[in-house]
Amino acid sequence: GDSGGGSDKAAGGGAIKVGLITKFPVDFYDTMVDAVKQYDAAHADVEVVYGQGKSGTDDEGEIAIIENMITQGVKAIAITPTSPNVQGALDKAVKAGIKVVLIDNDIPGWSGKSSVVATDNLAGGKLAGQWLAKQLPAGSTIAILQGRLGNPSLDDRVKGLKEGLAGAAKVVAEPATDCDETKGLNAAQDILTANPDVAAIYGACGPPITGALQAVKAAGKKPVVVGFDASPDEIKAIESGTQAASVAQFPAKMGSLGIETAVAAAKGETVKPAVDTGTEMVTKDNVAKFK
Amino acid sequence: MIAGTAPPALRIAGATKRFGAVVALDAVDLEVAHGEVLALLGDNGAGKSTLIKCVSGVHQFDAGTVEIDGTAVSLGSPADARGAGIETVYQDLALFDNLDPAANFYAGREDAGPRWLPRGLRLLRRRAMSDSTAEVLSRLQVGLPDQRAGVGLLSGGQRQAIAVARAAAFASSIVILDEPTAALGLRESRRVLDLILRLRGEGRAVIVVSHAMDHVMEIADRAVVMRRGRKVGEERPTPENQQKIVSLIVGGV
């Protein structure tokens, strides 16, 4: 149950205490948290403690939560690290005998982790790039709406896209949007003004793509719009045909597999060093199963 | 006491005021009649400005009562004091440096309409206000370089003249002037003294704080002397009494 007090399990009874730390309150992480809560409810021998940061780059916030969880005596931590910067705090946890499972993104080169349960963002980007390369005629142009500059997984989605395109289209603009809907709309308006013939728009996260769709509608153009995350808004847009595709991740899977792995590690079982939760292109053809 | 049986325009009794550990006013009694000029004298820090600020609603007495025309009033705010017909020139002038003379004149009582609207939403009669301000100032012969500029860059005397003209133009019952001629030139001082006499002639009660004994001798009907927050004496300012008043102020041993 919830560690918030009204728990059905006696705190400190035989239950194993594990922590789940997610980045910040958006749908994606909420889905993950919901899956973990289901797991929590179904397992009487596990007590999950939850923590969440303020934003996608709130390293300090996550570190504070990690430190506090160490103080609270958890046996394992499953965390979606905001950036490799939280590594120092996680080292402290490992030193205190706590198993650490990374969810959603990896901290490359860090040996302290027990396992990584994640989408491969680079691979997801590549998937989108290869898909777009097939759709676009030769010599096409594409605009990229970047996410929050300095965020490795968002950057990987852009890097992956370029690798996947393999030169099939020329990038004419790549402004940063901070994953903000308004900024996505503004940027898309300007891109469509400066490059009326742009053949495709790709977004590293959901909200700016949703904003860009407004600009596309107003401009009366039909570029191929591809997003990443397959947020509920994107799913609706794909259904209605305004958006072509999005790269879906599986946050619920990440959550349940992540917490399972963490509990297993806490119990001293051996766990797989990497669990890929996979990505998939969502298009009009298969959108039904993502609702 | 000069006033006969008619109640005085302003009567203060037992006025006391403390700032932290400083006792600025200590059980001061005071009254002024209509058509009378009362000089409030005393050394620096005697409590004159504090008394005036309390009567004007800027500060509140810790103890003491105030009567206007015989009825007890509470002066909880400057608006109360204005409402009771009290108009004040403060020692620090309380001007708006960023506003022009007309705006300074009418601050808090803007000439505006229509009347059925709440005060803040009325339309300013800007032309009327600047015209009449110019007129009042020219009557007091205050020469200003620019009628439309903020008063912040005016000379010390020009600023004081504006503050005095403002109080005089709107005076209704009681006019209080805290060192109104301190920064004024000869000509301007003369005009302010004439103005005070005129106000008296119109039946207003006037309280003047001043360190200029010659001015006090000339215009005041009565002089109250304060020292360290206490009222230490009250005299008619006649040439014979001058030395006595001076020694009251200085605390002559």
Added chain:
Amino acid sequence: MIAGTAPPALRIAGATKRFGAVVALDAVDLEVAHGEVLALLGDNGAGKSTLIKCVSGVHQFDAGTVEIDGTAVSLGSPADARGAGIETVYQDLALFDNLDPAANFYAGREDAGPRWLPRGLRLLRRRAMSDSTAEVLSRLQVGLPDQRAGVGLLSGGQRQAIAVARAAAFASSIVILDEPTAALGLRESRRVLDLILRLRGEGRAVIVVSHAMDHVMEIADRAVVMRRGRKVGEERPTPENQQKIVSLIVGGV
């Protein structure tokens, strides 16, 4: 001219200053000798404070030259003026309301050491500064409620006394006082006048701006009258001349 062949302490020639469209000073010539008190007279807005501010380095003349003891100087900043031995009491006092009297006294020339350190990094001699400030103030008999509180809440006269005492305590060659007694009581005014005479006795050149003719008559050796930025006359302030000076100020037709 009173000074003999020795160059005057301060000589200003052709001083001109404009603020936007306002001509505050128009080719003013002026000089003061050591051991002389010069009164600077004139109506409100005549340009007296502007002249003083230019000499103190606060403003810069648009045109004109300044000589001190016969050598031309440039007064580009208040520090230049202080360096040239000029000490000024401004009409607006220029006090630091958030600082205590001692800090106000020593602002910009803190008593601190050791000397080999850059000025800002020296250690304050706080005890020495507050002791000597208390002493100077008690000599001027300025009674303060609290030596450690900021001067912002003091009475108008208490504030002016602090500003005058500050300038006097540090005066070296030329002392300029812009209406130093405007807010002062009888006793305090007396003390400031005595102080000015003492400064003269010590050979300093003193310029006093004042609207109080009795003060001017008493202490000044010479009076310069300004009107609308121009110097319109220069007289010895003797009882016979008083009427003449007054009509110069007022612009007697």
Added chain:
Amino acid sequence: MALSTARPHTAATGPPPTTRARGPRLALALIRTGPLLMLVAVVVTATALSPVFFTTRNLGNVLAQTAVIAILAMAQLLVIVTRGIDLSVGSTVALAAVVGALTFEAVLSATLVVLAMLGTGLAVGTVNGVALVWGRLPHPFIVTLATLSVAHGLALWLAGGQPHRGMPDVVQLIGGTSIGWLPWSTLLVAALALLVLLLTTRLVWGRWIYAVGGNPDGARRAAIPVNGVLISVYVLSGLAAGIAAIITAGRLNAGSPTFGELAELDAIAAVVIGGASFLGGRGSVANALVGALMIGVIRNAMNLLNVDAFIQPIVIGVVILIAVELDVIRGALERRFQVMQAVAA
């Protein structure tokens, strides 16, 4: 000495004496246009660098992108004139938009949605103003920082961290559509600008805000209802955030807790670029609008020119600095020309 003690109303006789030359008057008038001159410079530069910049279509985009900053800047101006600051407006936009979206999910009434958004803005503004005045707080920075935080949290909590899609047609019309190339939101901004201009220059209330900013203590002594005036500017600022929420929500057809992030900094920057002073009592609506447009034009031009995303914040910072510095130089030039004019007279 015939000083009337009643309200003086008679007109002065004859015009005031004029000492100004007609010579450098034109130069002076040009210099006085101030921030506008700099906006023109920025627009000319953008036009020179990008052929599409000065097209009706792009100008329409710029206007639509700037509407929210412009509205928030006008309100911020009122606050800054009274020596205050309102940091909460960005979060309030988010909260109001979320409340609007939730209202629309509950009842399909456009009127109620609009009222909900305006009401939310009003509520936050009222809290700011009342806390400042009744709490006798020394400065609004901290109240509005607190309400920034609270409104942000509330928006997240109410929305469950999610954007809520769907807005009534009229909201979408205001925020998202144009007449030809001219966005509806621009018309709304223009109407509000006229209203604020009226408020600040023609109404008693406008006098009061400048008086309170110029000398709060003096305003109190002049029996100006200082507390009421202070509360009113924060209430208006909240209301402006509500209006900004309508535009944002209409533009994106949604209410989301991420709306308006850091919008307060844009608004304050616009006001300061427009020459207002944090020390209160100074500033004009027109110049605040010019400041907002300046920020909007620069952002738009950089997108058109495909300036590297890393470089964009650098350019914005430098341009803001140059704009303010030019205003300083302009002021000095103005004084210089006034002297020349006086000498010529």
Added chain:
Amino acid sequence: MALSTARPHTAATGPPPTTRARGPRLALALIRTGPLLMLVAVVVTATALSPVFFTTRNLGNVLAQTAVIAILAMAQLLVIVTRGIDLSVGSTVALAAVVGALTFEAVLSATLVVLAMLGTGLAVGTVNGVALVWGRLPHPFIVTLATLSVAHGLALWLAGGQPHRGMPDVVQLIGGTSIGWLPWSTLLVAALALLVLLLTTRLVWGRWIYAVGGNPDGARRAAIPVNGVLISVYVLSGLAAGIAAIITAGRLNAGSPTFGELAELDAIAAVVIGGASFLGGRGSVANALVGALMIGVIRNAMNLLNVDAFIQPIVIGVVILIAVELDVIRGALERRFQVMQAVAA
């Protein structure tokens, strides 16, 4: 009338007259501790709600989590005392950390890395101060907003948007390790606090900053080097950002362009909670530190109590507001007690 015209040095004779009663003195002394009292209240509440809060281990965490805010708050205090504000410190932390990390990648010298971070902070601070003073800007808000933007852009650009891992051992020691439960960074904060206390209360420079804040025009007339003083506070603020970068980089063993985001708001809030005034001339280092700790303790307690992430900003906002309001009430009480004391005398 024997006024010496030389520097007066003789000591006054006899103690000044005392009119204070010894009665309510204790109550008054207690009330005067001010913000500290509120910090104690917050700590007591946190201890009551969470059993782990008042353990050495958690207190160590709180101190480590607060070190950066504390350092930035002390510097911000100096700026605010001079009537200024420095919005650029957060971005400067990021820029300095990135420069440090890149330096470490180029040369493995710990000294050079530390110097690079401090130097970067100094450079940004110098730009702020010099632009403000030489540019004759009316207020530092806009310069420091501009450098916020520029430093952020530069950090992103230099780092290529990526965090760069790896810091010299000494940096990791300072930022990331403890002696027992006491973080090294706390010792650094304590040392800096002593230094700033010395600067503000014992040195001539400290007098000057209060004089400049109290009356800038008067300070100029008193021949205080106002421009130098202003430049110096911004330079120190930049330097503080450099030191904060060392701690952050050491704690995270990296330099990243996302460091220090919005840290300026925390720093300013801490200073204001500590009772300083935006109107300048008022504020103390000790209280700024107390303000920083208050923010740190509240954040930590909410994490320990597992308060919902959406609710956290609401709680922080409300607590900040209460803290400032209590300070206002405390001031009123203090005056009341002074009167009681005077009456009792």
